[in-house]
Amino acid sequence: MKILIVEDEEVLAKVLEEKLAKSGDEVAIAADGEVAVTLAQSFGPDVIVLDLLLPKRNGFEVLQILKADQTLKAVPVIVVSNLGEDNDIKRALSLGAADYYVKSEHPINEIVEKIKNVLIHSK
Amino acid sequence: MPDTTDALEKEEMFRVIFDNALDGIILADVGTKRFLAGNKTMCTMLGYDEEEIKSLTVTDIHPEHDLPYALDQFEKQARGELLLAKDIPILRKDGSVFYTDVNSSVVMIGGKRRLLGIFRDVTDRRGAEIEREQYFRFFQISTDIMVIADPQGCFKKVNPACLQVLGYSEEELLAKPFIDFVHPDDRQMTRDEMARQIRTGASHDFENRYVRKDGTLLWLSWRATHDAGEQVTYATARDITERRREEQKLRESTEELKKFKMAVEAASDQIILTDSDGTIIYVNKGAESFTGYSREETIGKKASLWGGQMPQGFYDEMWKTIREDKKPFSAELVNRRKDGRRYDAEIHISPILDEAGEVRYFIGVERDITKAKEIDTAKNEFISLASHQMRTPLTAINWYSEMLLGGDAGELNAKQKEYFNAIYAAGQQMNEIIKTFLHILRLEAGSIAMNAVPVDLSGMVRSTIEESGLAIDKKHLRVSEQVQEALPLPKVDPELARVILQNLISNAVKYTPEKGEVTVSLEKVAQGSSIAGRTAAADSVLVSVRDTGIGIAEADRDKISTKFFRAENAKTWDPNGNGLGLYMTDRMIRTARGALWFTSEVGKGTTFYALLPIGGE
Numbered sequence: 001m002k003i004l005i006v007e008d009e010e011v012l013a014k015v016l017e018e019k020l021a022k023s024g025d026e027v028a029i030a031a032d033g034e035v036a037v038t039l040a041q042s043f044g045p046d047v048i049v050l051d052l053l054l055p056k057r058n059g060f061e062v063l064q065i066l067k068a069d070q071t072l073k074a075v076p077v078i079v080v081s082n083l084g085e086d087n088d089i090k091r092a093l094s095l096g097a098a099d100y101y102v103k104s105e106h107p108i109n110e111i112v113e114k115i116k117n118v119l120i121h122s123k
Numbered sequence: 124m125p126d127t128t129d130a131l132e133k134e135e136m137f138r139v140i141f142d143n144a145l146d147g148i149i150l151a152d153v154g155t156k157r158f159l160a161g162n163k164t165m166c167t168m169l170g171y172d173e174e175e176i177k178s179l180t181v182t183d184i185h186p187e188h189d190l191p192y193a194l195d196q197f198e199k200q201a202r203g204e205l206l207l208a209k210d211i212p213i214l215r216k217d218g219s220v221f222y223t224d225v226n227s228s229v230v231m232i233g234g235k236r237r238l239l240g241i242f243r244d245v246t247d248r249r250g251a252e253i254e255r256e257q258y259f260r261f262f263q264i265s266t267d268i269m270v271i272a273d274p275q276g277c278f279k280k281v282n283p284a285c286l287q288v289l290g291y292s293e294e295e296l297l298a299k300p301f302i303d304f305v306h307p308d309d310r311q312m313t314r315d316e317m318a319r320q321i322r323t324g325a326s327h328d329f330e331n332r333y334v335r336k337d338g339t340l341l342w343l344s345w346r347a348t349h350d351a352g353e354q355v356t357y358a359t360a361r362d363i364t365e366r367r368r369e370e371q372k373l374r375e376s377t378e379e380l381k382k383f384k385m386a387v388e389a390a391s392d393q394i395i396l397t398d399s400d401g402t403i404i405y406v407n408k409g410a411e412s413f414t415g416y417s418r419e420e421t422i423g424k425k426a427s428l429w430g431g432q433m434p435q436g437f438y439d440e441m442w443k444t445i446r447e448d449k450k451p452f453s454a455e456l457v458n459r460r461k462d463g464r465r466y467d468a469e470i471h472i473s474p475i476l477d478e479a480g481e482v483r484y485f486i487g488v489e490r491d492i493t494k495a496k497e498i499d500t501a502k503n504e505f506i507s508l509a510s511h512q513m514r515t516p517l518t519a520i521n522w523y524s525e526m527l528l529g530g531d532a533g534e535l536n537a538k539q540k541e542y543f544n545a546i547y548a549a550g551q552q553m554n555e556i557i558k559t560f561l562h563i564l565r566l567e568a569g570s571i572a573m574n575a576v577p578v579d580l581s582g583m584v585r586s587t588i589e590e591s592g593l594a595i596d597k598k599h600l601r602v603s604e605q606v607q608e609a610l611p612l613p614k615v616d617p618e619l620a621r622v623i624l625q626n627l628i629s630n631a632v633k634y635t636p637e638k639g640e641v642t643v644s645l646e647k648v649a650q651g652s653s654i655a656g657r658t659a660a661a662d663s664v665l666v667s668v669r670d671t672g673i674g675i676a677e678a679d680r681d682k683i684s685t686k687f688f689r690a691e692n693a694k695t696w697d698p699n700g701n702g703l704g705l706y707m708t709d710r711m712i713r714t715a716r717g718a719l720w721f722t723s724e725v726g727k728g729t730t731f732y733a734l735l736p737i738g739g740e
Contacts (some may be wrong), residue, residue: 009515042207053511082514084561103681104514104554109529111334 001025001119004045006036008054019112033057037065040072047118052081067096076118080111147242153201156181170216176605186214200227201238203545222244268360276300288362290336306332321349342367389503393489401425415461430464432457445474449482467493503564510557520550559703566710577612578620580664584643587624591632596639607646613664619711626708627668627731633697637674642669655722655732666733674725684709
């Protein structure tokens with residue numbers, strides 16, 4: 001399974017990558033909002049883990065573009081961000097995000113578990 | 124022949140003397156008191172002719188009222204005891220009265236005793252005397268001071284008012300130059316005035332201070348005339364101490380009023396005064412720089428001139444409060460300047476009532492808080508940003524320690540596990556703090572979307588208790604829930620309710636020692652009923668969280684809900700608390716228009732009470 005991680009903080013992207021790659025899935029990392037879209041189109045992931053605070057183009061915009069793209073709109077997007085205000089969550093969900101996690105409030109294992117579940121269900 | 128001529132001449136001489144003497148002369152018989160002769164002057168004085176006089180007696184020529192006295196004087200004169208009788212009243216033929224001095228001598232004529240009386244009309248003198256009496260009475264009874272001063276500067280004569288007002292005796296006042304009684308500071312001024320008065324002859328409205336005998340001061344206002352011939356000064360003075368005191372008071376109150384006026388004028392806030400209709404009658408200087416409208420443009424208009432930016436309900440409530448409820452109204456609002464620019468302001472309007480309790484004026488103070496709001500917004504934005512930014516490194520701490528502890532980097536020895544646990548715990552703690560910061564920020568910004576919906580508190584309590592499951596099991600606490608039957612669902616923001624319950628329950632769990640008890644009760648309370656010392660302001664649901672924990676000391680009672688406060692016993696029990704939990708809970712309950720309070724006994728336990736209105740507000 002292919003997992004695209006959109007995360008600008010290298011330190012955190014590494015953790016996601018390590019955990020997700022363990023089970024043999026292929027992992028790609030996009031460090032900004034522009035690469036996120038191009039990489040999504042070329043990499044063809046089965047699930048996208050999306051941060052919101054990104055350079056060049058923020059996560060909400062990326063989400064909009066992804067969901068407007070014919071080939072990509074079916075790919076489940078899990079927002080994993082440190083923005084945690086009600087309206088942020090509402091906005092992401094209304095733009096089509098499948099789920100929303102505030103990074104600092106969830107153990108990495110829990111997030112990884114959820115991503116794996118989504119993968120399984122999307123098969 | 125020569126003897127007779129001599130004798131005739133002598134008789135004529137005596138006759139002429141008798142008749143032409145300018146005083147009245149009467150010869151009277153001592154025994155019968157009958158008049159034997161009276162001269163022409165006496166006739167003129169009395170109004171009788173010479174023959175008529177011979178038929179009169181002493182009793183006929185005195186007013187009846189004075190008769191006893193007159194007769195008494197006559198007798199004395201007849202006995203030779205008295206020569207001059209003064210001021211004897213004489214009755215004329217026509218009934219009018221005049222006054223005489225009577226000089227008398229006893230004479231023997233033809234062997235008989237006669238009384239010779241010389242009458243001098245002293246009516247004029249008496250008139251003058253009576254007048255003098257009158258003037259003297261004036262002098263005596265006047266309440267103004269009247270004095271006569273000599274060229275040496277001493278009082279020659281002082282009236283009783285002078286003694287009374289100054290408190291000295293007459294001897295004392297006359298003994299020294301009067302300048303000695305003048306206040307030292309006024310002496311030179313007084314000397315100058317005296318000199319001027321002697322030159323010009325008069326002095327009007329000269330005021331100076333005198334020192335009374337008892338040491339007190341008084342102000343006198345003088346009028347004086349200098350008599351150059353006699354070289355004395357006649358002066359009269361009035362005590363104006365009271366008047367001067369009143370003038371001083373008036374000056375002082377005018378000064379004060381001026382100060383008030385200056386203060387109001389110069390205040391950097393805008394201050395307006397309107398009548399009971401809201402028509403502006405006064406506006407201070409600050410107003411112009413605020414609203415852009417000059418004073419002339421503002422007076423006579425209503426404050427809506429620079430208002431009208433808020434929803435109508437805002438103004439309705441304002442008028443209701445100040446006009447109907449007659450209470451002060453404070454609020455933040457947006458106004459609009461003359462040039463159209465909007466600005467944030469804080470207004471405080473108070474009604475001013477008359478004795479009947481009716482509104483007479485409104486006084487409004489307006490403060491431009493644009494700057495303050497900008498600072499506040501910037502501060503909140505900064506805190507928000509910082510809090511969010513802190514989450515990134517925090518996530519790293521959490522995840523890496525989680526991975527280490529999970530063995531992802533290899534098996535850990537006991538020590539390593541211990542240390543990484545410590546790091547992980549710290550990360551969790553920081554997470555809590557950040558969450559709390561952001562919560563408070565949202566509370567203060569009023570941006571907690573208060574969507575009050577009916578909330579199943581009972582279910583929420585159960586899930587909250589579950590969240591603390593680990594801690595409860597570890598300490599072997601007995602936690603129970605008591606829910607009243609048919610408990611209504613209060614309308615409250617669910618997130619608010621959850622945070623409140625989480626805080627109260629986690630506190631109870633945290634501060635209760637092993638094998639202790641925590642009981643959470645939910646019940647309905649009616650408006651007006653009283654629970655543990657408080658009265659419910661509306662129909663509410665009461666959440667009570669009772670524990671058998673360490674309790675809250677009396678001294679800490681008032682501070683327990685303040686920002687960052689931690690009681691000593693709490694710090695000892697759990698050094699890691701941040702002191703924000705209760706502060707936030709308290710604020711949240713207030714946002715929900717409820718109330719939070721507690722009862723406690725150190726070492727025995729605490730019960731927290733949270734009242735949540737069922738209606739929501």
